[in-house]
Structure formats: C-alpha cells, structure tokens
Amino acid sequence: MKMGYNQTTIGEIPKDWEVINLGKASPGVIGILAGYAFSSKYFNEKEGIPLIRIRDLGKNSTEALYNGPFEDEYLVSPGEILISMDGEFKAYVWRGPKGLLNQRVLKVWSKNEEYLDNLYLYYAIQKPLRIIELQVGQTTVKHLSTKHFDRITIPLPPIEEQRRIAEVLSGVDDAIRRVDLAIAKTERLKKGLMQKLLTEGIGHKEFKETKIGKIPKTWKIVRIKHIASVKEGIYGKRGEKGIIQLKADSILDNGKINSNAYALITVNHRIDEYLLRPGDILLSNRNSANLVGKCAIFRGEFSECVFSNLLTRLRVHSKDIIPEWLLYVLMKMWHDGFFKSLSTRAVNQALLRKGLVERLRVPIPPVSEQQKIAEILSYVNKKFDLERMRKEKLVRIKKGLMGDLLTGRRRVKVAM
The missing domain is CATH 3.90.220.20 (DNA methylase specificity domains)
Known part of the structure; x- marks a missing residue:
C-alpha cells in the first residue's frame, strides 16, 4: 500500500480523506428529492414556468412550460444537480432558467457546503451512478430510485481540496462546452453552405425551375x-x-x-x-x-x-x-x-x-464549379473534424483527471 494511504471499501485513498455513504449520510449531509408528476393539462409552449423533464437534461432550455399550481420545493435553480432516473443514470448541472422538477428527474444537493462541496458532489457521484446503472440493467428495466443512494459511497477529501478538485474539473468542462459551441456553429455553417452552394452555385444570376427545384440556368x-x-x-x-x-x-x-x-x-x-x-x-x-x-x-x-x-x-x-x-x-x-x-x-x-x-x-454544374464548391465544403468539413478531435482530447483529459483526482492518486495544491 502506498505510504500515507488507507485501504477502504472503495479502494486506496489518502489518510486525511473520509468515506461517506450518501444514503446513510442523508438527511444531515445531502438532500434528495424526486420530481413531481405535474398534470399535463397545464403543459403549453407559450406561458408559465419551464418544466424540466428527462429529455431536457443536458440542455439550457425546456420543451414545455407549466402554468398550474406547484410547491416551491420542486423549483430548480441554475447550477443545481439533476439526475435522470430512467435509462441512463447520469448527473447534470442544470444551466437553464429556473424551472420545475418533473417526475423521473431527481435533484440532489449538499446541505452543508463546509463539509461537502456541491460541485464536488456532482463529480463524485458520476462513477457510482454508472455502476448502479450497469447492475440494474442486468436484472430489470433501468429505473433509479432514492433507495439506490444507499449503494453510493464516495471519497471525501478536506473541504478546500474538494473545492480545488471541483474547480479543476469544471475548468475542463467549461473548455468542452466552448468546443461544443464551436462545433454547433461550424455545423450550422456547413448546412447553410451546402444548402446555398448545392442549389445556387457560385456567382449565378439566372436560374430555372426544374423537377428538383430552382437551379442555375447553366446547370x-x-x-x-x-x-x-x-x-x-x-x-x-x-x-x-x-x-x-x-x-x-x-x-x-x-x-x-x-x-x-x-x-x-x-x-x-x-x-x-x-x-x-x-x-x-x-x-x-x-x-x-x-x-x-x-x-x-x-x-x-x-x-x-x-x-x-x-x-x-x-x-x-x-x-x-x-x-x-x-x-x-x-x-x-x-x-x-x-x-x-x-x-x-x-x-x-x-x-x-x-x-x-x-x-x-x-x-x-460545370466540373470547374463542382471542384470549387467541393473545396469549400471540404475546408469546412476539416474545420469540423479538428473541433471534434479537440473535444475528444478534452474528454480523455477529463476522464483521466477524474480517475486521479477523485481517488487521491494525484493531489491538488490547496492555498493555505
């Protein structure tokens, strides 16, 4: 065993770290709330408060609004941790506007951020959730319940180290989000160029109607x-x-x-x-x-x-x-x-x-025009591929950091 480490139920961790079971630690340490089955008769697309359903997790907006009665405890603020309870058991940080917690979505939060940092909690529960998903998938339809939190045990460093770990990982997540925005922008550019160049060509002023739509007169x-x-x-x-x-x-x-x-x-x-x-x-x-x-x-x-x-x-x-x-x-x-x-x-x-x-x-079109258009679209394709490769690299970096930082194999420096 490495010097300065203890063997625990979740493996070797530094001696100054704890191990906590989230099910048994609640309600003193964490809060767990399953969403409510709001009546669909109040669903609409024009007015009300955003209704957060499983399909909305990972997005910054919702597909439906709710304009009916609700209890304040089901309100979700930006930055809170949400977990999908069906299919893929995955944790998300909600980045959309304030909304309502619908059924099949779970909210978890730290009740004492001087003991358990909320953002650290988000990163620490991801691996246990994945393990539960694999176990449940072997026996029945995948469905997460609050009782499953009795199976979730996480390592708990001193609070300042928790915050520093969360800061490092969230920095990588921020970089991934920026690349995602660039990828989406390039994808829109690509689709727009394909629509324009493959139907209008380059520099044409005269067009004709055909069985496949309007195209340049010389095509x-x-x-x-x-x-x-x-x-x-x-x-x-x-x-x-x-x-x-x-x-x-x-x-x-x-x-x-x-x-x-x-x-x-x-x-x-x-x-x-x-x-x-x-x-x-x-x-x-x-x-x-x-x-x-x-x-x-x-x-x-x-x-x-x-x-x-x-x-x-x-x-x-x-x-x-x-x-x-x-x-x-x-x-x-x-x-x-x-x-x-x-x-x-x-x-x-x-x-x-x-x-x-x-x-x-x-x-x-004439072959020379085909070649020009193909070159333009090929350039945009290469840009898209480079951005996607950059994201894949960041995802690999994050995976490695989570494996090291959340086990203590690699320690972060904490300001004294």
Missing part, C-alpha cells in the same frame, strides 16, 4: 444511372479471418469512412466486382429511417476491401461529374430527410432499393 440535371454504376454489396460469413468488409456503421456523419468499424468475412465466390476503389461512394440502403441514405466516400483506407449488402456503391464513370460533388449532393439529401421520405418501411427498418437510387435526379 444540367441527370439521373444517377447515367453518371455512375450502382451496385449493392456482398454478404459473407463473419469470423476472425478473411477480407475486410465495410458495414453500415463504417459510414460517419461527415462523409468519411470509419476505418475502425469493419468486419472480416469469407465468401465462396469471386469478389472482384465488390472490391472498392478510391472515389467510390457508399450509401446505407437498409437502416433506421433516420440513417438510411447516410453516405461516405472511400479514399483507399484499406488496400483491399469489399462492402456489405446493407450498403450500395456508386462508382462515377462520367467525365461530367467528380465523386466529391455527388457525395455532397447525396449528403444534402440525407440531411434534408429526402431518403427517409423516399424509403420503403419495414419493422424498425427503412430500405432504399437499387432501382430507386439509379433513378435519382442530381444537379450537374
């Missing part, structure tokens, strides 16, 4: 079957050996291939016609309604690979179009919900048949 409209070959993928037996097969979850939202998501398959016939080449576009042909039509471009991530029967390959063969242009047109269709509306529905599935894909009409 053409063609069906996909006239500019690209369309082929559905291959089924194979999966195992630990074989050829790499890209799947539906190999396709990322940004039009790229996730090279970490693939299967290995063996097949009993020739695969030449299913091998991918750089520039091939893969489109999800069978998926949930929101994901069907999601697409990405293959850029040679693997030297040899095929694609699943749940994907459709589009291989451009016309000199009048570049693959990147077709990719962005298809991505816009997916973002706009076009494929969702066009698909054939089955139980929990939506299907895009090969013939339907071949008959799709797409706008075709």
Whole structure:
C-alpha cells in the first residue's frame, strides 16, 4: 500500500480523506428529492414556468412550460444537480432558467457546503451512478430510485481540496462546452453552405425551375444511372479471418469512412466486382429511417476491401461529374430527410432499393464549379473534424483527471 494511504471499501485513498455513504449520510449531509408528476393539462409552449423533464437534461432550455399550481420545493435553480432516473443514470448541472422538477428527474444537493462541496458532489457521484446503472440493467428495466443512494459511497477529501478538485474539473468542462459551441456553429455553417452552394452555385444570376427545384440556368440535371454504376454489396460469413468488409456503421456523419468499424468475412465466390476503389461512394440502403441514405466516400483506407449488402456503391464513370460533388449532393439529401421520405418501411427498418437510387435526379454544374464548391465544403468539413478531435482530447483529459483526482492518486495544491 502506498505510504500515507488507507485501504477502504472503495479502494486506496489518502489518510486525511473520509468515506461517506450518501444514503446513510442523508438527511444531515445531502438532500434528495424526486420530481413531481405535474398534470399535463397545464403543459403549453407559450406561458408559465419551464418544466424540466428527462429529455431536457443536458440542455439550457425546456420543451414545455407549466402554468398550474406547484410547491416551491420542486423549483430548480441554475447550477443545481439533476439526475435522470430512467435509462441512463447520469448527473447534470442544470444551466437553464429556473424551472420545475418533473417526475423521473431527481435533484440532489449538499446541505452543508463546509463539509461537502456541491460541485464536488456532482463529480463524485458520476462513477457510482454508472455502476448502479450497469447492475440494474442486468436484472430489470433501468429505473433509479432514492433507495439506490444507499449503494453510493464516495471519497471525501478536506473541504478546500474538494473545492480545488471541483474547480479543476469544471475548468475542463467549461473548455468542452466552448468546443461544443464551436462545433454547433461550424455545423450550422456547413448546412447553410451546402444548402446555398448545392442549389445556387457560385456567382449565378439566372436560374430555372426544374423537377428538383430552382437551379442555375447553366446547370444540367441527370439521373444517377447515367453518371455512375450502382451496385449493392456482398454478404459473407463473419469470423476472425478473411477480407475486410465495410458495414453500415463504417459510414460517419461527415462523409468519411470509419476505418475502425469493419468486419472480416469469407465468401465462396469471386469478389472482384465488390472490391472498392478510391472515389467510390457508399450509401446505407437498409437502416433506421433516420440513417438510411447516410453516405461516405472511400479514399483507399484499406488496400483491399469489399462492402456489405446493407450498403450500395456508386462508382462515377462520367467525365461530367467528380465523386466529391455527388457525395455532397447525396449528403444534402440525407440531411434534408429526402431518403427517409423516399424509403420503403419495414419493422424498425427503412430500405432504399437499387432501382430507386439509379433513378435519382442530381444537379450537374460545370466540373470547374463542382471542384470549387467541393473545396469549400471540404475546408469546412476539416474545420469540423479538428473541433471534434479537440473535444475528444478534452474528454480523455477529463476522464483521466477524474480517475486521479477523485481517488487521491494525484493531489491538488490547496492555498493555505
């Protein structure tokens, strides 16, 4: 055992730390309040006080207002800790306006902030909540109750160290929120540019009405079957050996291939016609309604690979179009919900048949204009990817800090 540490029920912690059980420490140390089942007849969108439901956690606003009677104890102020009681047992700091605590949402708070810092409590309960979620999920429908707090034991450093730990972790959370805002801003920019550039082009003043809407007068409209070959993928037996097969979850939202998501398959016939080449576009042909039509471009991530029967390959063969242009047109269709509306529905599935894909009409500008537009959208995509990578790095940093600071493996300096 490390010098200066004690072995406890939650592992080794510094000798000057305590261990407290939140269920047994309440009501003297923490307050626990489950939300109230407010009558839906008072719900509306125009007047009243914000009603905080599970779906609102993690946001800064609510979807519904409540304009009926309530008890003051169910009021929630900005900065208070809320926990979702169904599905994912996760703690949140409420950052929206003052609102009402609805059913299936739990509020917890420190009753003595000279003993237990409220923000430290928020960070300390996250791991125990996750453990309870995993335990409950093995036996029944996931549902958290106040009785589960008898299972929550947390380490308790001296109060000044609690505050310093919370300060460090909240600093990382602030950085993550700033990156989230930048990501959202770039996403809006990307969607706006796609809408404008893929329908209006660059510098056009004359337009014409077509079957797919208004486009520049000099643009053409063609069906996909006239500019690209369309082929559905291959089924194979999966195992630990074989050829790499890209799947539906190999396709990322940004039009790229996730090279970490693939299967290995063996097949009993020739695969030449299913091998991918750089520039091939893969489109999800069978998926949930929101994901069907999601697409990405293959850029040679693997030297040899095929694609699943749940994907459709589009291989451009016309000199009048570049693959990147077709990719962005298809991505816009997916973002706009076009494929969702066009698909054939089955139980929990939506299907895009090969013939339907071949008959799709797409706008075709001059190749030089396609290239300019693709470059602009590619630049915004790269900016988006960099911001997302920055967030992933911050999340990893936070995870490491929580593992170190909340166990005392790494001590923070406290001003004397």
